[in-house]
Amino acid sequence: xxxKPIAELGEFGLIEKIAELCEPTLAAxxxxxxxxxxxxxxxxxxxxxxxxxxTDLLVEQVHFDLLYSPLQHLGSKALSVNVSDVAAMNAKPRxxxxxxxxxxxxxxxxxxxxxxxxxxxxxxxxxALAGGDTSxxxxxxxxxxxxxxxxxxxxxxxxSGARVGDMICVTGALGGSAAGLQVLMREKRIMVEHLENNxxxxxxxxxxxKEYQGAIQCHLLPSAxxxxxxxxxxxxxxxxxxxxxxxxxxxxxxxxxxxSGTGAHIEEGRIPLHPDARHIAEEFQHDxxxxxxxxxxxxxxxxxxxxxxxxxxxxxxxxxxxxKITPKEExxxxxxxxxxxxxxxxxxxxxxxx
Amino acid sequence: xxxKPIAELGEFGLIEKIAELCEPTLAAxxxxxxxxxxxxxxxxxxxxxxxxxxTDLLVEQVHFDLLYSPLQHLGSKALSVNVSDVAAMNAKPRxxxxxxxxxxxxxxxxxxxxxxxxxxxxxxxxxALAGGDTSxxxxxxxxxxxxxxxxxxxxxxxxSGARVGDMICVTGALGGSAAGLQVLMREKRIMVEHLENNxxxxxxxxxxxKEYQGAIQCHLLPSAxxxxxxxxxxxxxxxxxxxxxxxxxxxxxxxxxxxSGTGAHIEEGRIPLHPDARHIAEEFQHDxxxxxxxxxxxxxxxxxxxxxxxxxxxxxxxxxxxxKITPKEExxxxxxxxxxxxxxxxxxxxxxxx
Numbered sequence: 071x072x073x074k075p076i077a078e079l080g081e082f083g084l085i086e087k088i089a090e091l092c093e094p095t096l097a098a099x100x101x102x103x104x105x106x107x108x109x110x111x112x113x114x115x116x117x118x119x120x121x122x123x124x125t126d127l128l129v130e131q132v133h134f135d136l137l138y139s140p141l142q143h144l145g146s147k148a149l150s151v152n153v154s155d156v157a158a159m160n161a162k163p164r165x166x167x168x169x170x171x172x173x174x175x176x177x178x179x180x181x182x183x184x185x186x187x188x189x190x191x192x193x194x195x196x197x198a199l200a201g202g203d204t205s206x207x208x209x210x211x212x213x214x215x216x217x218x219x220x221x222x223x224x225x226x227x228x229x230s231g232a233r234v235g236d237m238i239c240v241t242g243a244l245g246g247s248a249a250g251l252q253v254l255m256r257e258k259r260i261m262v263e264h265l266e267n268n269x270x271x272x273x274x275x276x277x278x279x280k281e282y283q284g285a286i287q288c289h290l291l292p293s294a295x296x297x298x299x300x301x302x303x304x305x306x307x308x309x310x311x312x313x314x315x316x317x318x319x320x321x322x323x324x325x326x327x328x329x330s331g332t333g334a335h336i337e338e339g340r341i342p343l344h345p346d347a348r349h350i351a352e353e354f355q356h357d358x359x360x361x362x363x364x365x366x367x368x369x370x371x372x373x374x375x376x377x378x379x380x381x382x383x384x385x386x387x388x389x390x391x392x393x394k395i396t397p398k399e400e401x402x403x404x405x406x407x408x409x410x411x412x413x414x415x416x417x418x419x420x421x422x423x424x
Numbered sequence: 425x426x427x428k429p430i431a432e433l434g435e436f437g438l439i440e441k442i443a444e445l446c447e448p449t450l451a452a453x454x455x456x457x458x459x460x461x462x463x464x465x466x467x468x469x470x471x472x473x474x475x476x477x478x479t480d481l482l483v484e485q486v487h488f489d490l491l492y493s494p495l496q497h498l499g500s501k502a503l504s505v506n507v508s509d510v511a512a513m514n515a516k517p518r519x520x521x522x523x524x525x526x527x528x529x530x531x532x533x534x535x536x537x538x539x540x541x542x543x544x545x546x547x548x549x550x551x552a553l554a555g556g557d558t559s560x561x562x563x564x565x566x567x568x569x570x571x572x573x574x575x576x577x578x579x580x581x582x583x584s585g586a587r588v589g590d591m592i593c594v595t596g597a598l599g600g601s602a603a604g605l606q607v608l609m610r611e612k613r614i615m616v617e618h619l620e621n622n623x624x625x626x627x628x629x630x631x632x633x634k635e636y637q638g639a640i641q642c643h644l645l646p647s648a649x650x651x652x653x654x655x656x657x658x659x660x661x662x663x664x665x666x667x668x669x670x671x672x673x674x675x676x677x678x679x680x681x682x683x684s685g686t687g688a689h690i691e692e693g694r695i696p697l698h699p700d701a702r703h704i705a706e707e708f709q710h711d712x713x714x715x716x717x718x719x720x721x722x723x724x725x726x727x728x729x730x731x732x733x734x735x736x737x738x739x740x741x742x743x744x745x746x747x748k749i750t751p752k753e754e755x756x757x758x759x760x761x762x763x764x765x766x767x768x769x770x771x772x773x774x775x776x777x778x
Contacts, residue, residue: 076535077528084535084558091539092546092553099519099552111554113519113572115469125570127523127559165453165467169481169568174431181430181438185445192446198453199446200465204438205481214523214568216479218467 107329108229109158109313110219120226123218124155130210137261138254141180143290144213145187151316152217153195154294154369158314159228160302161221163294165200166192169214171207184213195296225308227373232311232330236374238393239309239383241298244319245358246288246344248365252354253282254289285346292369298388305382309373318366320414324402326374333400336393339407344368363404363414461683462583463512463667464573474580477572478509484564491615492608495534497644498567499541505670506571507549508648508723512668513582514656515575517648519554520546523568525561538567549650579662581727586665586684590728590749593663595649595742598673599712600642600698602719606708607636608643639700646723652742659736663727672720674768678756680728687754690747693761717758717768 076084089106096105103120104112110122128134128148136144149166156163168188172181185199192199197217257279264270279286294314302308311330313322319341327334343358351358362368374395375383383389393404402414430438443460450459457474458466464476482488482502490498503520510517522542526535539553546553551571611633618624633640648668656662665684667676673695681688697712705712716722728749729737737743747758756768 074532075529076526076532079532081558084532087532087536088539088556088558091536091543095543095546095551095553097552098546098550099554102519102552102554105552105554106556111519111521113554115473119469121475123519123521123570123572124555125521125523125557125568127525127557127566127568129525129559129561129566131562132525132560165456165465165477167465167477167479167570169479171481171483171486171566172430175429178428178430178433178438178441182441182445185442189445189449192449192452196452197449198451198456198459199449200453200456200459200467201478202442202460203479203481204435204442205483206486207483208485209563212481212483212525212566214479214481216477216521216570218477218572 141183142187146191156219161219168202227312230329245347245361248361250285250289312373333396495537496541500545510573515573522556581666584683599701599715602715604639604643666727687750
């Protein structure tokens with residue numbers, strides 16, 4: 071590494087460097103099957119049981135803003151994004167550890183709200199909140215969640231298993247979270263302007279947010295798709311590759327292709343857009359597709375599956391086939407509604423600058 | 425909870441509240457044997473294998489100061505304090521997940537140093553660095569480590585198992601870390617004063633620190649006592665209760681007594697003091713015993729054991745018997761070198777204000 075700041079190295083450059091430095095330690099744990107590079111680490115507990123483990127850090131002013139994130143929602147989201155990583159391995163979540171750094175001036179009631187939200191989500195997913203750590207913070211809240219789940223060697227879905235010809239599928243609808251965030255940021259601007267001008271801020275203005283409710287909920291209170299994992303396990307479906315959509319459809323599809331050594335082709339017309347994303351995009355003179363491709367934080371599942379399983383998923387109302395895996399040489403492309411080919415790999419930073 | 429700030433509630437009050445809020449989720453994970461309240465959560469993997477898991481948060485300016493913490497040491501310590509919690513369950517560490525929030529202006533080289541230290545320690549403990557998360561930080565470095573280990577139902581040592589009559593034992597020597605920290609803080613003050621007065625700071629002055637080297641190393645580069653766990657497993661010793669000394673001997677002994685429903689009696693004259701703690705205490709006109717009782721961060725093991733096992737530990741050069749477990753009514757006491765009885769429970773905040 072050089073003396074250039076991390077900001078220049080970028081997130082993926084940094085992760086690559088860290089993976090390189092950790093690599094020599096991986097041989098130490100005999101049972102370790104996958105280290106850094108997937109949604110979870112994979113550890114072999116026995117012949118028939120695999121453990122998956124993931125951890126995520128949420129930093130105030132980087133990942134959330136208390137001006138528009140109710141603490142109960144924040145607690146729920148902190149757990150959900152980790153459970154979503156467990157689900158992305160086709161695994162069932164079991165327990166979680168939660169560490170939290172708090173400004174000492176924060177009211178105890180705020181902590182109660184946060185943990186209530188977390189405990190509520192834990193109840194929905196059947197996850198035990200089994201331990202953690204508390205610390206003072208010098209500036210803002212930091213939440214670190216580690217989630218642990220279980221699956222079997224037959225059911226495990228890595229990012230690296232996609233094969234040429236596989237269908238590319240997505241759950242739910244995309245773009246809602248990014249659209250909701252755009253609305254929330256506008257509201258924040260209005261609020262801050264009012265405060266700066268010493269004008270009274272009319273709380274009732276928030277009533278107008280009702281029409282954006284669906285999208286805002288996608289952003290503040292996302293759900294991990296453990297229901298899809300239950301469906302897979304019931305139906306005996308094992309995706310050849312899977313990831314949860316946290317960076318945006320474009321980036322996350324490229325993660326699968328990079329690890330699988332394949333290309334991909336998806337069709338714009340098949341991408342399920344969140345209904346609110348459309349009218350919010352119109353209002354902001356934005357392209358709704360951008361929210362889905364580059365927005366991220368939808369926490370839906372993106373997976374690939376052999377075509378022989380088409381009948382199994384065709385009947386599920388919340389799974390959409392959006393394309394297919396192609397040879398590596400063909401790249402990662404999308405044909406738009408006019409039939410034009412767009413190279414998704416050329417937009418590495420996501421679609422925000424598309 | 426009330427609207428009073430967390431600072432008023434105190435760390436232990438906060439943990440109690442959080443445990444209460446998380447309690448309803450514990451039934452969710454069938455295999456969960458111990459939730460919040462011990463060094464690790466305990467999860468039953470099979471009839472014969474228990475998993476233990478712990479997580480710790482290190483926050484810049486709260487837990488460490490880069491002015492005197494080399495980043496390699498910091499990386500090593502971040503892992504060691506978690507492995508120490510695993511050891512305190514009489515378990516062997518297996519893998520760890522590491523999350524880190526970094527100011528974007530930090531040079532990439534700094535991250536390399538941090539992970540080099542971590543990877544080096546991981547190598548010593550046989551721990552795989554299996555995954556993690558990276559994030560930007562708005563102020564200072566935050567490191568969150570989760571460590572996972574394994575033991576058996578027969579070998580597991582909780583805080584709650586001490587029985588009246590058991591010996592109270594401690595590994596290594598105590599007080600080195602707190603003594604080292606006192607020296608480092610004085611050096612920092614001198615450095616800051618020089619900078620504020622625009623005087624050149626002579627780096628060679630640090631050469632004087634050589635005579636404090638042992639204590640400083642205790643603070644900056646502590647080791648988890650996995651060697652003791654290996655010894656226990658080889659000899660078939662299972663402590664009736666165990667904890668690692670992170671809050672100071674007084675607090676940590678009280679943790680064992682509270683969870684076990686017992687009292688304890690220790691003798692000042694038997695407490696093994698770090699040799700550097702004595703001469704540093706003299707220089708600072710401090711009581712060396714304070715460092716051991718209230719200083720904390722020694723990461724030695726404090727455990728209880730039935731007297732029938734006395735022969736097994738009497739031969740170990742690094743284990744000292746310092747007292748015995750008594751009935752609850754007798755409280756947690758120490759007789760000093762003059763034979764006076766001191767009630768340790770009256771000094772809840774540790775011995776800094778003793």
